[in-house]
Amino acid sequence: MADFSSEKKPSYRQYHPYQDMQIPIHNLYNLPTSPELVFSEEATKQRRSWSENLTFYTGCGYLAGAIGGGVKGSVEGFRAAESGETLKLRINRVLNSGGHTGRRFGNSVGVLGLIFAGVESGITHLRDTEDVLNSVLAGLGTGALYRAAAGVRSAAIAGAIGGVAAGAVSGGKLVLKRYVPL
Structure with missing residues (x-):
């Protein structure tokens, strides 16, 4: 048997893509942690813009509605399974029911988020303040607009x-x- 412990292991050079650029490597990734803003007035605002709000509320609403509706539809599909069905047929029923209900709920809650974001941005622009009252008024207006076609009551x-x-x-x-330290 040969003794491999005394053999010298080959040394490999580590790959360094910036070695020929004469740049100190520690300065290369020294990025700022605070946001970089074009105008100094943007630094005083602690709020998302109207388009960011629109995207955020619509996306979160759709995701929450789709998850909740998917769970509800899957439970309904599981309960609707009949005796004598194969496992493949039961799984298909659960997935179809969950997908159908999830899409429906996701679209409904996404539209609520869209309306809420638009109404809240409009109220914030009109009142020129940022407080809880804007959100409450936006929620009130969103509910009223969403169900306006069903009647005044x-x-x-x-x-x-x-x-x-x-x-x-x-x-x-x-x-x-x-109260919650983050």
Whole structure:
């Protein structure tokens, strides 16, 4: 048997793509941690723009609605399974039901997010302040607009529910900021 412990292992040179550029490597990735803004006025704003809000609320609403609807539809599909069905048929029923309900819920909640973002941006622009009242009024307006086609009574109830929900979310966010260290 040969003794391999005394053999010299080949040394490999580490790959360094910037070796010929005469740049100190520690300066290459020294990136700022704060956001870089074009105008100094942007630094005083602690809020997303209207287009960022539109994208954020619509996307989050669709995702939450699709997940919730998918779970609800999957449970309904599982319950609707009949005795004597094969496993493949039961899985197909669950997936179809979950996909159908998830799409429907996702679209509905995404539209709510879209309306909320637009109404909130409009109210913030008109009032020229950023506070909880904007969110409550936006929730009230969103509920009323969403159910306006069903009649005045339905729109008023939906508006009240939207206002209470937006107030609860805004209040919860303030409580979390104050009492939960992040």
